[in-house]
Amino acid sequence: MVRGWAGPGRGAFNTQLSGPGGPEPGVGAPGNGAVLGGVVGTWNSVLREELVVLCLGLPPGGGALGRGRGPGPGPGPGPGSGSGSGPGPNIAPVPPRHGSRCAVLASCEPCAAQLPLTLCLQLTTFIFFLQAPKKKGGKGGKKGKAAAVPEAVPLEEMSKEQLLEHTTRLRKELDREREERNYFQLERDKIHTFWEVTRRQLEEKKAELRNKDREMEEAEERHQVEIKVYKQKVKHLLxxxxxxxxxLxxxxxxxxxxxxxxxxxxxxxxxKEMRSLKVDLKEQELANEVVVKNLRLKQEEEITQLCNxxxxxxxxxxxxxxxKMQALRDQLDLRRKTEIHEVEERKNNQISELMKNHEKAFHDFKNYHEDVTFQNxxxxxxxxxxxxxxxxxxxxxxxxxxxxxxxxxxxxxTLQQAQELVFELQKKLAHYDKDKEALMNTKAHLKINQKELKDLQWEHxxxxxxxxxxxxxxxxxxQKFTKAIHEVQxxxxxxxxxxxxxxxxLLDVLEKKExxxxxxxxxSKLDPGALSLVSQKLEDVLNSKNATIEDLQxxxxxxxxAHNDMLxxxxxxLTSFGIPLDNLGFKPLESPVVGQTVGQGPAGLVAVPT
Structure with a gap:
């Protein structure tokens, strides 16, 4: 119930909210004071509601708002009666945009720009008068102008026709004001419902925030306890x-x-062994020098005799x-070719037999190797x-x-020396008388050399x-050794x-530990800086140890x-001096030993670095 503002001594005007367009009986005031008082009261109530909406800053509602026109009860002190009915037109307000504060200023750009409250109130009042429903027809304006003259005339001096015209005009204005009142009351109710819903949602969100804050505090306490426990464990591990x-x-x-x-x-x-070997080599060199001197003296004597x-x-x-040399060369070439041919045939046969034997031995070994695995x-x-x-x-x-x-x-x-001597002596053949004795001597020597050559060939x-x-x-x-090696392998x-x-x-255990x-x-959720520092220290220590091990290896x-090169x-x-390796009296130690990885270096390793 919204009570109107009373006119100055003329009567009061009461309004009541009704549905849009619903008919409602009412009784009007007979005088101008009552009607004007009701109109002014209606305007004041509407402005007060709009000011409340604007001051609270409530969000405007959406949807179609009905603005109805219908008479309401309005008893006054003077006699008179009036009635009215009719459907009010449904006007859909403009939807708000840019976060506007009211439905009236929804399409207003200054409100979208968040102007001050006083300026918004002035604009609201101005737009309110602009949006008021227009009167039907163009005669109302003329009647209004005409009625302005009788208003200066007191009501007691008006005629009956003037009073009727004045009452009809006031009733039209009253209907228009009722339509506007219903429209603004409906919009106010919708805005109030939207405000209630928003306030309830805000309270729910605040409750959810309080619950989340409580859960975060509990989780932080648990996290601090776990950090303390894992810090202690990390200390033990370090x-x-x-x-x-x-x-280590x-x-x-x-x-x-x-x-x-x-x-x-x-x-x-x-x-020590090197010193003893050097002494032995020195003694052998001295003995060889004496032998070489004797041989040279004997050779010089023989050379002089042969020259003579x-x-x-x-x-x-x-x-x-x-x-004779040509015949001997041809004979030896033929013999050499026949021997080479025989040796090639014999070696080819031997190779084929060896390949067959190898294949046979391989198949026998393949079939037999499962039975003799543990008996070798x-x-x-x-x-x-x-x-x-x-x-x-x-x-x-x-x-x-x-x-x-x-x-x-x-x-x-000796033969080569004799041949060289023959070649040299061939150049010195100048005397024919001495050739026979030399021929006899050479024949004798040749027979002896041929005999020695035959003996050596037979021994060879x-x-x-x-x-x-x-x-x-x-x-x-x-073959037996390779077979045994395969079994050992x-x-x-x-x-x-x-x-x-x-x-x-062990690797699985290591992975589990890691x-x-x-x-x-x-x-433990340690500080990343401290964790990276600890891991970096561990990696540095391990890298230094690995580098030391690699250097030592x-x-x-x-x-x-170097030891192998020396051996x-x-x-x-020893081989160049003709000394067999079995006469050393000891067996040299080769390193690395077979099956041992200690002491093995990369390919191309130099014993003494340059």
Whole structure:
């Protein structure tokens, strides 16, 4: 119920909210004072409601608002009656935009720009008068102008027609004001409902925020407790890691000291052996020098005698000698070609037989290798002994062969010297009388040399037969040895498989430990800077240890390489001097040992760095 403002001594005007367009009976005031008082009261109530809406800043509602016209009860002090009815037109307000404060100013750009409240109130009042419903027809304006004249006239002096016209005009104005009143009341109610809904949503959101704040505080407390627990665990892990590092350092220093002692002992032994070898070589050099001096004296005597003897050679001896040499060369070439052809055929047959034997042995080994996997230790030892015996026999035969080759070389040298002397003496043949004696002497020497050559050839053939026999035995032993090596490799393969499984298990354990450590770090939620600092320190320590180990391994490999180079040089020198390696009295130690990775360096390693 909205009560109107009373007119000045003329009556009161009461309004009541009704539905849009609903008919409602009412009684009007008979005088001008009552009607004007009702109109002014209606305007004041509408402006007060609009001011409340604007001051509260409530959001405007949306939708179609009905603005109805209908008479309401309005008792006054004077007599009179009036009635009216009719549907009010439905006017859809303009939707608000830019966060406007009211429905009336929804399309107003200054309100969208958030103007001051006083300016908005003035604009609201102005737009309100502009949006008031217009009167139907153009006669109302004329009647209004005409009625302005009788208003100056008191009501007691008006005629009946003027009073009727005045009452009809006032009733039209009253209907128009009622329509506007209903429209603004409906809009006010909608705005109030929207404000209630928004206030209720705001309270719900505030309650949700309070709950979230409480949950965040509880989670922060739990997080602080977990951080304390994991910090303590990390301290324990760091202490254990430091203890392990100290133990590894002590073990590394001890192993380095032991390796240095062993290396020094080996170095002293090798130096002693080198000194003894140098003494022996010096003695042999002195003995060889004496022998060479004696041989040179004897050779000079023989050369002088031969020079005196061969001065009597003649051109006939040269021709005969050339013919015989040509015949001998042809015969030897033919014999050499036939021997080479026979050797090639024999070697080709031997190669084919060896290939067949190898294939047969491979198939037999492939079928037999599952049955003899666990029964070859004794066979390996026996084969090693046989290989050693074969090596000894081979070295002995090589020694005999070297002696024979040395003798053959000496004979060839004497023959070459004789040929050179013949070539030189051919140039000095000037005397025919001395040729016969020289021819006889040369024939005698030639017979002797041919006899010696035949003996040497026979010995050479015997040695070649023995060498081929020893080579066949060596090939057979090599096949047996390779077979034993394959079996040993198979056993080592089984051992490597077991070791790989153990290593895989250890790697799994290591991965589990790393996962546990990462979980501890992740759960502890340490500062990333502190965590990266700890991990960086661990990586630096491990990298330094790995670098030290690599340097030591490289130095050990270089020392082993120098040792092997020295052994190879010594063997080459002994072989060049004709000294067999079995007469050393000891067996040189090769490093690295077969199956051992210690001391092995990269390819192209230089023993002494430049």
């Amino acid at each position: 202490y254990e890691h430091q203890e392990n590092l100290s133990e 350092k002590v073990e590394g220093t001890l192993s380095m000291k032991r390796a240095q002692k062993d290396h020094w002992a080996q170095e002293t032994e090798l130096r 003897d061969f001065e009597r050679q003649v051109k006939e001896m040269e021709a005969r000698y050339n013919r 230790l004794a066979l390996v030892s026996l084969l090693k002994e046989q290989v050693e015996e074969a090596k000894q026999r081979e070295t002995q035969l090589e020694k005999e062969k070297a002696d024979a080759l040395l003798q053959n070389k000496q004979l060839k040298e 053939e015997v040695l070649e037969q023995r060498f081929s026999k020893v080579q066949a035995e060596r090939d057979e032993l090599y 198979q056993k080592t393969g089984f051992k490597n498989l077991l070791l790989e499984r153990k290593l895989k298990g 996962v546990e450590l990462s979980e501890v770090f992740a759960a 490289y130095q050990l490999a270089r020392a082993c390489k 190879q040089t010594m063997e080459a020198k």
